[in-house]
Amino acid sequence: MLSRNLCTALRRLRITPARFCTSVAAPDQGNSGCDPLYAGIRATQFVTKPALITPEDYAPIPVYRVIDSDGNVLDSTQEPNLSKETLQKCFRDMVTVNALDKIMYESQRQGRISFYMTNFGEEASHIGSASALSSEDLVWAQYREAGVLLWRGWTLSQFIDQLYGNCDDEGRGKQMPCHYGSKKLNFVTISSTLATQIPQAVGSAYVLKRKPDNDRVVVVYFGDGAASEGDFHAALNFAATLECPVIFFVRNNGYAISTPVREQYRGDGIASRGTGYGMAVLRVDGTDMLAVHNGTKMAREYCLKNNKPIILESMQYRLSHHSTSDDSSAYRPTEELEMWNTTENPINKLKNYMLKKGWFNEDEENEFIKSIRKQIMAQNQLSEKKQKPDWREMFYDVYDDLPLNLRKQLKEMEDHVARHKEQYPLKNFKS
Amino acid sequence: MKLIAVLLLTVIICAAVKRVNSVEGSQVVRIEDLKANWKAYSDALNDDGVWVSWNTSNKGVPSNAVNAGFERAGPCFVIRADHTTGDGKSVGKIIGKYFPLKKLSYVGYDRVQYAKTSFEILVQTNNVWADPSDSRQPIAGTDNYLICRSMESELHSPGRLERSSNNCFVTQNGKERFLSITVVRQTRNVSHFTYQPDDKAPIEGEKQKMNMFTAINNAMDIALAKDESTILFGEDVAFGGVFRCSLNLKNKYGGERVFNTPLCEQGIAGFAIGAATMGAKAICEIQFADYIFPAFDQIVNEAAKYRYRSGNLFDCGSLTIRAPCGAVGHGALYHSQSPEAYFAHTPGLKIVVPRGPNMAKGLLLACLNDKNPCIVLEPKTLYRSAIEDVPLGYYESTLGKADILRVGGDVTLIGWGTQVHVLREVAEYAKKKLNVNCEVIDLVSILPWDVETVCHSVKKTGRCLIAHEAPITNGFGAELAATIQEECFLHLEAPITRVCGWDTPFPHVFETFYLPDKYRCLEGIKKLINY
Ligand SMILES: Cc1ncc(C[n+]2csc(CCOP(=O)(O)OP(=O)(O)O)c2C)c(N)n1
Numbered sequence: 001m002l003s004r005n006l007c008t009a010l011r012r013l014r015i016t017p018a019r020f021c022t023s024v025a026a027p028d029q030g031n032s033g034c035d036p037l038y039a040g041i042r043a044t045q046f047v048t049k050p051a052l053i054t055p056e057d058y059a060p061i062p063v064y065r066v067i068d069s070d071g072n073v074l075d076s077t078q079e080p081n082l083s084k085e086t087l088q089k090c091f092r093d094m095v096t097v098n099a100l101d102k103i104m105y106e107s108q109r110q111g112r113i114s115f116y117m118t119n120f121g122e123e124a125s126h127i128g129s130a131s132a133l134s135s136e137d138l139v140w141a142q143y144r145e146a147g148v149l150l151w152r153g154w155t156l157s158q159f160i161d162q163l164y165g166n167c168d169d170e171g172r173g174k175q176m177p178c179h180y181g182s183k184k185l186n187f188v189t190i191s192s193t194l195a196t197q198i199p200q201a202v203g204s205a206y207v208l209k210r211k212p213d214n215d216r217v218v219v220v221y222f223g224d225g226a227a228s229e230g231d232f233h234a235a236l237n238f239a240a241t242l243e244c245p246v247i248f249f250v251r252n253n254g255y256a257i258s259t260p261v262r263e264q265y266r267g268d269g270i271a272s273r274g275t276g277y278g279m280a281v282l283r284v285d286g287t288d289m290l291a292v293h294n295g296t297k298m299a300r301e302y303c304l305k306n307n308k309p310i311i312l313e314s315m316q317y318r319l320s321h322h323s324t325s326d327d328s329s330a331y332r333p334t335e336e337l338e339m340w341n342t343t344e345n346p347i348n349k350l351k352n353y354m355l356k357k358g359w360f361n362e363d364e365e366n367e368f369i370k371s372i373r374k375q376i377m378a379q380n381q382l383s384e385k386k387q388k389p390d391w392r393e394m395f396y397d398v399y400d401d402l403p404l405n406l407r408k409q410l411k412e413m414e415d416h417v418a419r420h421k422e423q424y425p426l427k428n429f430k431s
Numbered sequence: 432m433k434l435i436a437v438l439l440l441t442v443i444i445c446a447a448v449k450r451v452n453s454v455e456g457s458q459v460v461r462i463e464d465l466k467a468n469w470k471a472y473s474d475a476l477n478d479d480g481v482w483v484s485w486n487t488s489n490k491g492v493p494s495n496a497v498n499a500g501f502e503r504a505g506p507c508f509v510i511r512a513d514h515t516t517g518d519g520k521s522v523g524k525i526i527g528k529y530f531p532l533k534k535l536s537y538v539g540y541d542r543v544q545y546a547k548t549s550f551e552i553l554v555q556t557n558n559v560w561a562d563p564s565d566s567r568q569p570i571a572g573t574d575n576y577l578i579c580r581s582m583e584s585e586l587h588s589p590g591r592l593e594r595s596s597n598n599c600f601v602t603q604n605g606k607e608r609f610l611s612i613t614v615v616r617q618t619r620n621v622s623h624f625t626y627q628p629d630d631k632a633p634i635e636g637e638k639q640k641m642n643m644f645t646a647i648n649n650a651m652d653i654a655l656a657k658d659e660s661t662i663l664f665g666e667d668v669a670f671g672g673v674f675r676c677s678l679n680l681k682n683k684y685g686g687e688r689v690f691n692t693p694l695c696e697q698g699i700a701g702f703a704i705g706a707a708t709m710g711a712k713a714i715c716e717i718q719f720a721d722y723i724f725p726a727f728d729q730i731v732n733e734a735a736k737y738r739y740r741s742g743n744l745f746d747c748g749s750l751t752i753r754a755p756c757g758a759v760g761h762g763a764l765y766h767s768q769s770p771e772a773y774f775a776h777t778p779g780l781k782i783v784v785p786r787g788p789n790m791a792k793g794l795l796l797a798c799l800n801d802k803n804p805c806i807v808l809e810p811k812t813l814y815r816s817a818i819e820d821v822p823l824g825y826y827e828s829t830l831g832k833a834d835i836l837r838v839g840g841d842v843t844l845i846g847w848g849t850q851v852h853v854l855r856e857v858a859e860y861a862k863k864k865l866n867v868n869c870e871v872i873d874l875v876s877i878l879p880w881d882v883e884t885v886c887h888s889v890k891k892t893g894r895c896l897i898a899h900e901a902p903i904t905n906g907f908g909a910e911l912a913a914t915i916q917e918e919c920f921l922h923l924e925a926p927i928t929r930v931c932g933w934d935t936p937f938p939h940v941f942e943t944f945y946l947p948d949k950y951r952c953l954e955g956i957k958k959l960i961n962y
């Protein structure tokens with residue numbers, strides 16, 4: 001009697017009884033379809049013997065693939081309907097990120113820029129996801145997602161000007177290299193502090209949801225390491241309870257600097273956590289551009305239709321050193337890279353697929369790589385020569401205007417610099 | 432002085448490695464040997480660079496080899512090789528380039544390009560290329576040549592800059608060309624300060640040359656050996672830490688005592704508090720002080736108040752948090768901050784900032800032994816560049832005590848961490864240019880701070896300048912100034928001056944304009960004197 005009343009009460013609170021999770025070992029007895037007796041659990045099922053549920057009781061989350069490493073389509077119903085032109089853009093953007101990375105990495109080594117982070121081995125996750133989103137969808141990135149921005153149309157000069165922090169850098173020389181951002185392209189400026197963007201993305205998704213006829217989602221990218229931060233937990237729980245259309249795109253690339261995933265977490269990847277938050281999940285092969293594309297498309301539709309979040313876990317390998325401050329040979333054997341550099345390399349895999357379709361012209365693509373390298377090198381030269389912004393820029397954008405204390409400090413520094421011109425690298429800065 | 436330091440370092444490296452080749456009297460160190468002896472290896476990676484023998488059959492290049500350019504054959508690295516002319520005359524070492532992808536290396540001499548198969552390759556952590564007119568000291572080169580780089584096209588090539596004539600030569604297409612157009616010369620990395628080692632060692636006994644990360648490593652080694660309960664952990668600590676402070680300690684003490692944590696600062700601090708509450712000596716590393724804020728609650732509300740709120744039933748006094756802080760030249764907003772003032776607002780914590788290797792070791796050991804939770808903020812720019820003779824034995828530097836580093840009667844200069852070195856240099860300037868005698872105080876300990884030493888000095892000089900990298904408003908200088916005016920009011924000849932970071936986030940390309948550099952500090956002294 002009491003329990004019936006409770007069930008009715010809960011129903012009024014719009015908590016609906018649901019099926020018992022089938023992937024968990026079935027309990028020995030009980031009435032599996034009953035209304036919950038306790039608030040906040042899926043179903044009330046009494047058992048008369050205690051039974052632990054261990055991680056092994058859950059089925060592993062599968063990895064969705066469209067092609068194998070030779071480019072063969074594994075299930076013809078899964079081949080996305082991408083035109084030759086679109087596929088070519090996908091391939092070329094992946095190659096461009098790769099070329100940009102190689103040249104800018106070397107430039108850092110030469111002391112021309114102060115820092116750089118490469119994206120080797122992760123290109124398909126960028127292009128596969130970006131190509132399945134609407135350009136109106138809001139992106140919050142971590143730092144290893146250059147391809148997403150490139151897909152949306154950020155130019156080589158915009159990339160390289162940011163790396164030099166010169167007068168044409170839209171970020172005005174304030175942040176370290178690779179901290180890109182573009183208002184126009186719906187790509188929120190990157191911050192170095194890990195995972196802070198994840199709950200922020202949820203907040204922005206909430207606002208989108210409230211708009212009439214909303215057709216935008218929010219995508220937030222982060223790594224397997226960042227997912228250990230408290231902010232990650234907060235974000236998932238908020239997104240689930242506040243029902244926000246946000247895709248949590250995890251780039252699970254095996255490492256956070258030197259820390260292998262084995263020392264980062266013990267669950268089944270990051271996706272398995274979604275279930276705990278009452279959230280849908282999907283895991284894709286992050287080196288298979290087509291799988292990432294389809295997966296993102298599905299995730300996006302799910303978010304929009306249900307106003308719910310989803311975890312999309314992209315499995316890949318960080319071929320790069322963490323950054324130019326890192327030498328990964330100190331913590332991983334080079335043999336480990338072999339497979340990811342060859343058979344499981346995202347660029348090779350896409351190329352194989354295109355070859356099979358007869359949509360790949362070797363000469364044309366070689367010509368393209370050559371010309372893009374040339375363009376990058378020329379742009380590098382140009383961006384390096386540009387002056388830095390006026391040094392007074394340092395005082396601006398702390399607030400919307402210059403408050404009195406900053407006006408005074410700016411004046412003080414102006415006077416000081418005027419008296420000591422020879423001590424400051426003024427010719428490198430605009431005035 | 433600098434030359435002596437370089438020479439000493441070279442001697443040490445050479446003495447420390449197992450196999451040493453001798454080429455024309457100069458000593459060549461093999462990278463494999465250096466790697467086997469990690470200490471020598473890390474010492475070698477200071478700003479001066481070392482030449483490592485190498486040949487085209489080796490795989491790739493040593494890590495931290497200096498990349499000078501990018502040509503059609505791929506990236507090219509700075510090398511030098513002995514050269515003998517056609518008629519058998521040795522012309523000594525010539526600077527050239529190596530393309531590891533194509534396994535080609537060249538030097539140029541007398542307008543001809545020569546291929547080489549064995550050579551020496553330059554290994555160095557920081558290299559900066561500057562205009563030949565730049566006044567900074569060039570680094571590594573040969574007796575007759577400096578390293579330079581052509582800048583004529585998008586392809587940069589390393590070449591040799593003749594010391595005598597300032598002419599630059601690079602090789603291309605089988606020829607050696609003379610370049611009259613823009614060249615840049617390799618120089619020491621720019622920094623806004625000149626590091627000065629302490630004159631006196633903290634204790635007697637056997638010493639060894641160490642840079643700051645090695646001294647910290649040595650302190651943690653001692654702590655782990657001394658007390659079995661000691662554990663050391665944080666992000667990437669197991670492989671040695673991103674600043675190499677925990678190098679080899681996992682091998683020595685095992686993964687149960689030296690380990691990686693998941694990437695979560697609040698987790699690290701909370702875990703450390705729990706471990707300390709159980710009596711373990713917990714040393715935890717926050718990878719950058721800029722990333723300590725997720726742990727703010729654990730540190731400020733928990734660690735700091737543990738003893739107080741439990742009526743001394745529980746405490747986490749055996750907890751020490753280490754975090755790299757401060758400007759480093761290119762760290763921008765999130766790899767440069769000095770957050771000491773945030774924590775100084777928290778009774779129950781102790782906070783220290785070392786100025787070099789000796790201090791770093793002594794303070795860390797003192798913090799570990801102290802019965803209160805401590806934070807050591809380590810200026811990251813000093814990890815490699817600061818080198819001192821550090822005693823190998825156990826010693827502690829007193830917490831809560833400031834150091835007078837230079838005695839003077841006219842103005843008291845107060846700083847901590849890297850800024851101490853700026854102030855030391857400024858003091859010499861002030862003497863030379865203004866005939867003003869400055870007293871330089873390293874505050875060392877932010878909380879508690881040494882009111883007695885500071886106020887004693889200010890009463891003597893009547894003038895006080897405080898400098899720190901953190902923004903001026905509510906920086907720790909504000910606390911010093913308030914107390915000093917209260918204690919020394921009648922002795923003050925001029926208002927207390929603060930020269931600090933501006934009230935903005937820490938900017939990337941504007942760092943030179945942001946820091947309280949020696950010119951701004953010197954202006955501050957003038958103001959005090961002319962008041
Ligand atoms: C709050 C915070 N803590 C630590 C760091 C230092 N840090 C920068 S990147 C990184 C590893 C991140 O790994 P992951 O999230 O897996 O991304 P990946 O580099 O593999 O793409 C760490 C520890 C940081 N930037 N922010």
Ligand SMILES: [Mg+2]
Pocket residue numbers: 223224225251252253254255256257318
């Ligand atoms: Mg990762």
